Amino acid sequence: DKVYLNGSIVNSGDAKISVFDRGFIFGDGLYEVMVQINGRFFYEKEHLARLQSGLQKINIEFCVSSLKNEIIGLLKAAALSDKDCLLYIQITRGVAPRQHSFPAHIKPTVMMYAVPKVLPEINTINAHVITRNDFRWSRCDIKMTSLLGNVMLNEEAMQYECFETILHRNGVFTEASHSNLFFVKNGVVYTHPADEYILNGITRIVVIELCHSLGIEIKEIPLATEEINTIDEAFLTGTSTQIAAIQKIDNHLLFKGNEKGPVTQRLQEAFLKLK
Ligand code: PDD
Numbered sequence: 001d002k003v004y005l006n007g008s009i010v011n012s013g014d015a016k017i018s019v020f021d022r023g024f025i026f027g028d029g030l031y032e033v034m035v036q037i038n039g040r041f042f043y044e045k046e047h048l049a050r051l052q053s054g055l056q057k058i059n060i061e062f063c064v065s066s067l068k069n070e071i072i073g074l075l076k077a078a079a080l081s082d083k084d085c086l087l088y089i090q091i092t093r094g095v096a097p098r099q100h101s102f103p104a105h106i107k108p109t110v111m112m113y114a115v116p117k118v119l120p121e122i123n124t125i126n127a128h129v130i131t132r133n134d135f136r137w138s139r140c141d142i143k144m145t146s147l148l149g150n151v152m153l154n155e156e157a158m159q160y161e162c163f164e165t166i167l168h169r170n171g172v173f174t175e176a177s178h179s180n181l182f183f184v185k186n187g188v189v190y191t192h193p194a195d196e197y198i199l200n201g202i203t204r205i206v207v208i209e210l211c212h213s214l215g216i217e218i219k220e221i222p223l224a225t226e227e228i229n230t231i232d233e234a235f236l237t238g239t240s241t242q243i244a245a246i247q248k249i250d251n252h253l254l255f256k257g258n259e260k261g262p263v264t265q266r267l268q269e270a271f272l273k274l275k
Helices: 022-026 042-057 064-077 148-157 202-214 225-230 262-272
Strands: 004-007 008-011 030-035 084-094 109-116 126-133 164-169 170-175 178-183 188-191 233-238 241-248
Touching: 004 064, 004 126, 008 064, 022 084, 030 042, 042 084, 042 202, 064 084, 064 109, 126 148, 148 170, 170 225, 178 202, 188 202, 202 233, 202 241, 202 262, 233 262, 241 262
Parallel strands: 126 164, 126 241
Antiparallel strands: 004 008, 004 109, 030 084, 084 109, 164 170, 170 178, 178 188, 178 233, 233 241
């Protein structure tokens, strides 16, 4: 398995990063995940633009457009050029003596790898989820590698044999540990606005656009936790999750067996046509 590291493509076992890399010491870095489907990256431009904007937010000087050719080279070396696969990109601030503040003009560490990944046409998961207090920090718009909060919250879902943990903060639902969260109530789709409490998922943006083009009313207004028993449907979105229907929230069963809501189903079918 091949890894791209700072301009070279090497075997993963030969990819070496300093223990003083601020990504290792502080989690001082960003990542991005995108999938290649039918020979092209799904919304590549938007993923790379989010990465660039994140780098600007945390003052890492790096131009992601230089990665386009490197990605092509990596896929070639990994024999994945025309295969369905998942690409992981990580850019950390770089290597420096351990000190919270960072030196000017430090050279970022850039790492990428690709693995084969075939996504289902339509996600058939009918997800069971648990609800938890969103105890992460208040800059969830930054797709940083420091994912301990997300890891701890997701791990709890695994303990309950659930697919995801959906999160609430200040009395409203925000997102999930590794996906965005949508509700449907009286035919209207609701999702938390793209502020500093959620990651503005690319799939989230695509689903909002789909609602507009299908004439489904969409409101970027968060759902209050006490409204949870009044919803008709709920679903999750994310790069590998695509659109996943939620079947059960804690002990509240929304759908039985293979049933799912009509709005979720309509969006899943429309999403499929974009690939
Ligand atoms: N997860 N919210 C969080 C906290 C996420 O980690 C992700 C993505 C999303 C959905 O974003 P997008 O639609 O752009 O994938 C929302 C990635 C894939 C991960 O950590 O593996």
